Amino acid sequence: MNLKPTDLFAALANDTRLRCLVLLREQGELCVCELTHATGSAQPHVSRHLAQLRELGLVADRRAGLWVYYRVHPALPDWACRVLDETAAAVRGQAPFSSDAASLASMPGRPSAPRCA
Template identity: 75%
Template sequence: MNPRPTALFAALANDLRLRCLVLLLEHQELCVCELTYAIGAAQPHVSRHLAQLREAGLVSDRREGLWVYYRVHAELPAWVRRVLEETFAGVRGQSPFSEDEQALRTMPNRPSAPRCA
């Protein structure tokens, strides 16, 4: 697992993909419905960007019933992990990242409940 630098920086250059990555770095693993709710974008749009992150080797996914969960890929090289962690540290308190975090914290019916929002 060694993402190309151009794929990493292209992923970070897109607002929605960066917002997803920041949330995943904070929460380790999130369902597509949680990311959709937090970011306020349509599910197909979020899923398309998550697929691009997966193709770039930055995230991995797993299915559990009807839900698809994403996480930052566990086998990222140290240099990629450092870039992501530094980016996270630099933006986490800024808008729209802080609003995404607040929205996620207030989301009703999170996946641990019987039905997702």
């Protein structure tokens, strides 16, 4: 993977993309519906930003039935993983990141249930 530092930092400069990346780094893999619930954003808004992250090679996706799941790309360079790890650790207790995690933890009907929220 040939990720340019300017692409990573441009992605991190957007609130929605940063919130999604922090959640994905901490949770592993999440459905679009989980990300929309956690961030309180509309599905088209989150999907557009996830598509941008996918185009940059920062996230990978997989389909499972009706759901699309995202995760931090497994081939992300080590330096980029360290940036994401440090960023996630630094913002973990700050709003809106702490409320994103709490909202996700309390989400009813997560994708493992028959219907997603």
